[in-house]
Amino acid sequence: MTSLRKFENGVLTIGTFAAAALWIFPLYWAFITSMRSEDRVVSKEAGVLPDEFNPAAYIDILWNTNLVSWYINSIGTAVIITFTVIVSGMMCAYAISQMRFPGRRILYGVVLASFMVPSQALVVTQFILMNDMGLINTWAGIILPQLIVPVVIIVYKQFFDAVPKEMREAVVLDGGGDYTLLFKVYLPLNWGITTALGIITFIMAWNQFLWPFLAVTTEDKMTIPVGITQVNDAFGVFYARLMSVALLGAMPVAIAYLIFQKKVTEAVMISSGVKG
């Protein structure tokens, strides 16, 4: 029995390692590639092991591209999108979940329906609309079409529905209105899901490619994913430089995730440990 257990554990460990290696390898490969000279990357000697620590690609990227602008554009738009999506989604979900008004069900039906439309299907109409509004090559043009995230409303609604009715009634008797209810009770009770939705929205906005690629044509208004396409322009593909931009572009998201991941776990524990 115990030897079978050990065997099982062994197999599981090996399996996990294999999966982890599969996941980590592209990142590892991107990293060692970015640390090689462009010539070495395409030479036959370039093996699996790191053999060069050459920051030339990074230096070139920092000096010869608009990387700093791309960072600012990415961070700026992603932060604004995240904040707006979370706040408006939360308020909309609160209204649908907690307030009684005619058309509430229909409104929720519309939200659910829009959840089922793939955003790519709207890209052409959005482009024409933004162009007519003169918002091409502006932050507003990048941001506006990305503010519609029905899934945030749907998730928040489920969580707000689950808050006990008596909690709401206690606040009402204490003299609180809807703003008190939302910002002093419903939101703090759901910090966990708020943080999680915030991270997801931020990452989605950060990684967004298709729309910013269409909405921006001048290099200084590009976000990082769009900027990456500018690196290998006229002179063919520069693998080392491409990989270094990709890594630099991914870093802020990875860091943000690592910081907030702990917060998410904490928040989930706080909001779940009190029900009983």
Next chain:
Amino acid sequence: MGITLRNVSKSFGALGVVHDVSLDIPTGDFAVFVGPSGCGKSTLLRMIAGLEETTAGSISIEGRDVTEVEPAKREVAMVFQSYALYPHLTVFENMAFSLRLKKTPKAQVNDMVQEAARILHLEEQLQKRPSELSGGQRQRVAIGRAIVRKPKVFLFDEPLSNLDAELRVQMRLELAKLHREIGATMIYVTHDQVEAMTLADRIFVLKKGVLQQAGKPLDLYDDPHNQFVGGFIGSPAMNFLPGRVVARQGGMIRVALDGLGTELSAKSDASVAEGTAIKIGIRPEHLVPTEGGFEAVVDMAEDLGGVSYLHARLATGKDIVVELRGRRENFDGRKISLSADAGEVLLFAEDGSRLR
């Protein structure tokens, strides 16, 4: 008058839940709404709080008609069965919540919360979160949240039902003390008639949304208006036996008990014709073993020391309970003959109403 209800009714759509309830609760009274689960107690309480709209009738608090007044302006505080504490706030902030909403000055908030914490023995817990408290402490915080508001009326909806038996008895005593200390009008909802009897100045018995009887606990016990109240108040419950009127004279009614071949007398001036089918009600402590009564076989005797409960079966197959005090013999399996004093036998008509 603390609270006055006049012809209050409530329906959820087509479903009538509270029917034409009128009652008065004097200022400072501890009133208890009692009745079986689903009888509309909570709904009635929530209507007084303003959490449910009143379908018909009117509700006044301290002489002010509040039927159309919003909950926060009724000056009532409610303690919920589930406590409904704010889990993300400390005990202090839970109690201070309503004061902060009213923009009460900080020093005053502090004083009021400390005062409530003192009354409820929560001084040590103020910086903890609800999840770090025991059930009894959470209950106290919920009460504290009500106290700091200094409401005209406290409303409690089965506040002790989530506690274990021992704690329930303790909190019951503390609630009684609290009422004496604060002196505010309180309404307490429970399905537990023992809680009702021990806490209430005045009990209101409800059944299917209809007020059955209102009065002091012992008045309800001694003089129930109908069979439901007689059976609901008191534990173990009153015994009911079917019978027929055989004679009526001089304030006495003689009743032949169906299928038992015996007759019992009851003190009553009720004008019932001979031969009318009625029910008699006798409390367990009023059944006494005597020669020449009706016979019963004891199924099981619960001997608790000072008191014994005999669970016995009559010849008709009906189960009854007899309460004996200071008897030491074991009655298990024995045949006993029972009777009751005419003054202790209550008469009820077939429809359950009391015949006095």
